[in-house]
Amino acid sequence: MKLLCKYLFLIALLAPIKQLVAQELQVCDNCRYTSIGAAVRAASPGNTIRVGPGTYTEYDILIDKSLKLYGQRAKIDVGGKGYGFIVKADSVSIQGFGLTNIGHSYIEDYAAIYVSRSEHFSIRDNVLEEVSFGMLIEKSKNGLVSNNSVSSSATEEAAAGNGIHLWDSSNVTITNNELHHLRDGIYFEFVTDSHVEGNFSHNNLRYGLHFMFSNNDAYINNVFSNNGAGVAVMFSKFIEMKHNHFKDNWGPASYGVLLKEIYDATIEHNTIEQNTTGIQVEGSTRITYNNNDFINNGWAVKVRGACYSNKFWQNNFLYNSFDISYNSAINDNSFEGNYWSGYTGYDLDQNGDGDVPYRPVKLFSYIVNEHPQTIILMRSLFIDIINFSEKVSPVFTPDQLIDTKPLMTPVPNDRD
DSSP: OHHHHHHHHHHHHHHHHHHHHHTEEEESTTSSBOSHHHHHHHOOTTOEEEEOSEEEOOOOEEEOSOOEEEEEEEEEEOTTSSOSEEEOSSSOEEEEEEEEOOOOOSSSOOEEEEEESOBSOEEESOEEESOSEEEEEESOEEEEEESOEEEOOOOSGGGOOOSEEEEEEEEEEEESOEEESSSOSEEEEEEESOEEESOEEESOSSEEEEEESOOSOEEESOEEESOSSEEEEEEEESOEEESOEEEOOOSTTOOSEEEEEEEEEEEESOEEESOSEEEEEESOEEEEEESOEEESOSEEEEEOSSOBSOEEESOEEESOSEEEEEOOSOOOSEEOSOEETTOOOOOTTOSSBOSSOBOOOOHHHHHHHHOGGGGGGTTSHHHHHHHHHHHHSOSSSOTTOOBSSOBSSOOOOOOO
């Protein structure tokens, strides 16, 4: 009887270990499972699948149960036939895979990793190459997309997809990804309460970042460089854009940032450097611009119609061809307490503010808005004369667009 009891006790002790071993499936050339798809189909919810080194020729790998997949120098070659992973379950983790040669179509939005109606998903440490879409995430929430590299070799927008594309999703964190040679690096549409931080989006055909109809989102400490048209933020409200670097976006229709119909946003501690237009603002209201550096842009800021109650304060406008471009004779926006490298006033009372107000809109800027071809006269003596005349006696430029307290020294560069 004692022997039987000991035997039963040993079985009870080993059962959890046996169950723990059964929870992990191995995929490799010499394993029970030689394909990722077969292991996924055999797995039970909550299992872990580890995929060993090698190239796996597979596509449309459907994950319809809660699983953790770990690649150990594992590469999936889709062969241009469709998707890589298709995730249609909650609590799915995909980490450490290389995926390449994703399908291309003018009808289907093929993606290396497609996530639909999922919660608590995690996509980390993957390298996605020759993609149409890198990650296509729809109707999902509470997810993490971190430390991935996404690229393509597309040369035309119509034949390209986006690196990280979210639609109708919420509470997604996108951090420390590199995205290049795509249509848009990051694309948001109807995405709320999400956080984008530490990403490097560069050399994309259209936008480094493009989002529309997306509220309560934050974009922090990202670099958007050398993209076809820069960054576009449209039809959204309650946006934070802080500590980003928008640079080297050149072209007749390029911007560091395009803001169109944006409301109640905060744009702080950004560097907007060497763009055709630093920020172009259209139909946007109640935006605070504070402690940004506008450096060596063609136009630092272009303000178009229907922009009201916006505040520019403690920004540095450094060596731009034009600091402010304005197409209206009426100004309802505040420009006060900024540093302007073109300011030539004085500070007799030594309080740090210039004693002479500064008018950032030059007459020549107004002329170029109406007749772009006149830009060829920019460095001529004639332009200096008409700008000086307008400064002394403003007639064409907005009378109320004035910085009454221009700073004598630049604002400290707080970008951390």
